[in-house]
Structures are given as structure tokens and as C-alpha cells.
Amino acid sequence: MSQSNNKAMSxxxxxxxxxxxxxxxxxxxxMTYEGARSVTGPFLAVLGxxxxxxxxxxxxxxxxxxxxxxxSGFLSDRLGKYWTxxxxxxxxxxxxxxxxxxxxxxxxxxxxMITERIGKAIRTPARDAMLSHATKEVGxxxxxxxxxxxxxxxxxxxxxxxxxxxxxxxxxxxxFAVLLVPALLAIVVLIxxxxxxPTPRDLETEQPKPSVGTGFPRAxxxxxxxVVLIxxxxxxxxxxxxxxxKAAVVSNNWLxxxxxxxxxxxxLAALIFGYLFDRIGIYVLVIxxxxxxxxxxxxxxxxxxxxxxxxxxxxxxxxxxxxxLRAAIAGMIPPDRRGTAYGVFNTGYGLFWFLGSALMGVLYxxxxxxxxxxxxxxxxxxxxxMLYVKGKTAVL
Numbered sequence: 575m576s577q578s579n580n581k582a583m584s585x586x587x588x589x590x591x592x593x594x595x596x597x598x599x600x601x602x603x604x605m606t607y608e609g610a611r612s613v614t615g616p617f618l619a620v621l622g623x624x625x626x627x628x629x630x631x632x633x634x635x636x637x638x639x640x641x642x643x644x645x646s647g648f649l650s651d652r653l654g655k656y657w658t659x660x661x662x663x664x665x666x667x668x669x670x671x672x673x674x675x676x677x678x679x680x681x682x683x684x685x686x687m688i689t690e691r692i693g694k695a696i697r698t699p700a701r702d703a704m705l706s707h708a709t710k711e712v713g714x715x716x717x718x719x720x721x722x723x724x725x726x727x728x729x730x731x732x733x734x735x736x737x738x739x740x741x742x743x744x745x746x747x748x749x750f751a752v753l754l755v756p757a758l759l760a761i762v763v764l765i766x767x768x769x770x771x772p773t774p775r776d777l778e779t780e781q782p783k784p785s786v787g788t789g790f791p792r793a794x795x796x797x798x799x800x801v802v803l804i805x806x807x808x809x810x811x812x813x814x815x816x817x818x819x820k821a822a823v824v825s826n827n828w829l830x831x832x833x834x835x836x837x838x839x840x841x842l843a844a845l846i847f848g849y850l851f852d853r854i855g856i857y858v859l860v861i862x863x864x865x866x867x868x869x870x871x872x873x874x875x876x877x878x879x880x881x882x883x884x885x886x887x888x889x890x891x892x893x894x895x896x897x898x899l900r901a902a903i904a905g906m907i908p909p910d911r912r913g914t915a916y917g918v919f920n921t922g923y924g925l926f927w928f929l930g931s932a933l934m935g936v937l938y939x940x941x942x943x944x945x946x947x948x949x950x951x952x953x954x955x956x957x958x959x960m961l962y963v964k965g966k967t968a969v970l
Contacts, residue, residue: 589711589777595767596705597724602760603668604725606753607690609732610671614687617746621680631684632812633928639691640924647699647917651910656700657768663697664764666690672754675747699916706904706912707778714901715858719848722897726841730834732756775909790915793963794906798922800959801899804863805923806930807952808891809945811836813935814873817942823881832882836889843893851898856964859898860957866891870949874942891953899923 618628650659670690677683709717732753739749771777815829824832843862850858865887872884900916907915930952937944 585777586711588771589708589717592708592767592771592774592777593705593712593717593720594724595763595770596701597721599664599760599764599767600721600725601728601731602756602763603664604728605732605735605756606668606671606728606760607694607732608729609736609753609756610674610690610750612733613736613740613746613749614674614683617674618680618683620746621677621683623680623684627680627684631687633932635688635691636924637928638688639695640921640928642692642695643699643920643924644917646696647703647913647915647920650700650703650913650917656704656774656913657772659700660697660704661764661768663693663695663700664761666693667697668693668757668760672750672757675750695920698920699913702900702916703909703913704774706900707774707776707909709901709904710778713848713852714904715848715851715898716845717848718901718904719844719846719851719893719897722844722848722893723841725896726837726844726893728756730837730841733834778909790911790918791906794903794915796959796963797902797906798919800859800956800963801919802922802926803952803956803959804866804891804895805927806933807949808866808895808927808930809870809873809888809934809949810927810931811888813931813938813945814885814888817874817938818881823876823878832885835882836885836892839886839889840893840896843890844897847890847894848897848901851901856902856960859894859902859960862891862894862898863953863957863960866894867950867953870946874946 615628615632618631623631646659646663650656653659667690670686670693674683674686677686705717705721706714712720735752736749739752740746744752811833815833818824818829818832847858847862850861869884869887869891872880872887874884876884899919903915903919904912930948934945934948937948
């Protein structure tokens with residue numbers, strides 16, 4: 575084997591190792607905060623918060639979290655402190671969870687829940703920008719897909735850990751305290767990744783030309799328009815679970831099982847669609863949008879079996895969104911602008927997810943059919959825009 579081939583294989587192996595390390599960080603992180611988020615609603619209720627407070631805290635935390643990503647992404651590019659911003663974000667994101675074990679008032683718990691969302695917002699654009707350098711060597715779709723799969727494994731394990739604690743009569747606060755363990759493991763792996771790969775940009779062996787000017791290409795904005803349509807039409811699981819319970823489709827015990835099924839499908843779909851993205855480009859998003867568009871009628875009009883199939887379709891869409899959507903941006907934007915681009919992308923995605931969720935909540939009180947129609951139509955509207963973007967750029 576030639577020296578150049580050996581060097582190429584060495585670069586690819588380093589890139590894979592970096593993706594896996596960051597994926598393990600995400601696995602432990604999701605164990606921590608997804609485990610907590612599975613019970614923060616009833617925990618607030620136990621502390622005396624009203625249903626309105628629970629809804630406002632959750633909604634405001636998400637909205638603020640996505641909004642901060644715009645500033646975080648800009649600063650990571652401007653300062654070049656990708657690791658610093660990422661580590662700071664993870665510290666806030668993770669350690670706010672075990673501190674919930676010390677909260678004696680709902681106001682304190684609410685502040686910690688919002689802090690957790692802020693921490694995630696701070697670290698996400700910088701982390702994704704660093705991941706984008708490694709995914710260039712292993713395949714954009716496959717790299718982000720592998721990261722998402724590891725991430726979702728943690729999202730499945732975390733709530734199960736809390737479930738076991740509750741089953742053993744440990745209580746909510748004990749569950750939060752136990753989650754200190756994966757939080758610490760995440761930080762340890764993160765620091766190890768920082769020591770081993772101090773400059774992730776070096777993993778991108780073929781450096782593209784630096785950006786010219788301060789704007790993004792027109793294809794990016796069109797792509798974002800398609801993405802926000804998908805986000806707006808994606809029904810959040812709290813509304814789905816609310817319907818399944820209200821319509822007596824499933825019993826309470828089955829609600830976390832349905833969510834776990836969706837998360838498992840999400841992890842598998844991230845790998846499959848990531849792999850396909852590296853071969854057929856943005857067409858894989860068209861396929862994902864067609865599949866995910868059927869989840870709403872299955873979930874809201876079907877019985878037990880149809881609703882379960884609908885959750886599988888919901889998981890497929892989430893897997894594609896969490897992997898391929900990020901991979902596509904890495905191919906459109908030069909390295910020195912990717913932090914900002916991911917910040918803009920996440921802000922737009924989160925804002926329209928919030929607006930769409932709020933609107934569908936209102937529509938649900940009027941008619942379930944309106945929710946289904948809105949969800950299906952908005953997702954399908956994204957397809958012609960994606961196809962148009964494909965025709966205008968070679969990178970997708």
C-alpha cells in the first residue's frame with residue numbers, strides 16, 4: 575500500500591474516532607437530560623406548579639434555547655473558540671440536571687430546566703461545526719448519522735434509568751441525583767476528546783476556500799425554507815401522547831413504550847438515511863418527508879397498531895432530520911462560517927417547531943382533522959423546495 579493511501583486511511587480513522595468520541599459524549603448527555611425531561615413535568619407539579627406553568631417553562635426553555643444558538647454560532651466562528659464554547663455549554667447543560675435534586679421550589683426547578691436548555695443551545699453550533707470537519711472524511715451523512723444514532727441510544731437509556739429508580743420507590747429527586755453519573759462520564763469523555771483532537775479542523779484534509787463576504791449562498795436560505803416547513807408540521811410528542819391518552823388509544827403504561835419505539839427507529843433511521851445521503855444526496859430527504867408525512871393520520875386516526883406504526887414513521891422523520899439536515903449544511907457552507915450557519919439553522923428550525931406546535935395545539939381543540947391536514951400539507955410543501963435546491967447546487 576502506498577504512503578498516500580496509508581495517510582488517507584490514517585486521516586479517515588482519526589475522523590471516525592472523533593465522531594465516535596463526540597457520539598459517546600452525546601450518548602451520556604442524552605442519558606442525563608432526556609432522563610430528566612421524561613419526568614420534569616410531574617416533578618414541577620409535585621412542587622406546586624400549575625399546568626400553565628409547566629407548559630410555559632417547557633415552551634420558553636425551547637424557544638430561548640434555539641434563539642441563543644444564533645449568537646453562540648456567530649461567536650464560535652468569530653472567536654474560533656469552538657472547544658471552549660462547547661465545553662461551557664455541556665457543563666451548564668449537564669450539571670443543571672442533578673441540581674434538580676436540591677430544588678425545593680418549582681421556581682428553582684424551572685430556572686434549572688431553562689438553564690439546561692441554554693447550555694444545550696450554547697454548545698450545539700460549535701460542536702456541529704467541529705463534527706463537520708470529521709464527517710468530510712467519512713461521509714457527511716454517515717458521520718452525522720452515526721453521531722445521531724449514539725445520541726438516541728442515550729435518549730432511550732436515560733428515561734429507562736429514571737423509570738427503574740421510580741419503580742424502586744426512589745422518587746424524582748433520587749432519579750435526578752443518579753443522573754449525575756452519566757453527566758460526569760460525558761464531561762470526562764469530552765475532555766479526552768479535547769486533549770486528543772485540539773484542532774478538529776485539521777481532520778478536514780482537503781480544506782475548501784474560505785468564505786467571501788458575510789452572507790450565505792441562496793441555496794442555504796431556500797434549504798432553510800424547506801426545513802422550517804418540516805419543523806412546523808412535525809407534531810411534538812407531548813401532543814401525541816395527550817391524544818393517545820385522551821382518545822384511550824393506549825394505557826398510561828404504553829406511552830413511554832411508544833416513545834422508546836420512536837427513539838429506537840430514530841437511531842436506526844439516522845444511520846440508514848445518513849448512508850443514503852452520501853450516495854443520492856438531498857433526494858433522501860424527499861423520501862424521508864414522504865414517509866414522515868403519514869405519521870399524523872396514522873397516530874391521530876388509527877387504533878393501537880396504526881398509532882404504533884405512526885410513531886415508527888415519526889421516528890424515521892426525526893432520524894433523518896437530526897442527521898441529514900446537519901450534513902447538508904456542512905456541504906454548502908465553508909468551515910469558517912459553519913458555526914454561524916448552524917446557529918441560523920437551529921434558530922429557524924426551533925422557532926418554527928415552536929410556532930407549529932403552538933398552532934397545532936390550538937387546532938387540536940377545534941378538530942383533530944385540522945392537525946392532521948396541517949402536518950401533512952406543510953411537510954409535503956417542503957419537497958418541491960428541496961428538489962429546486964438540488965437543481966441549483968451540486969453539493970446536495
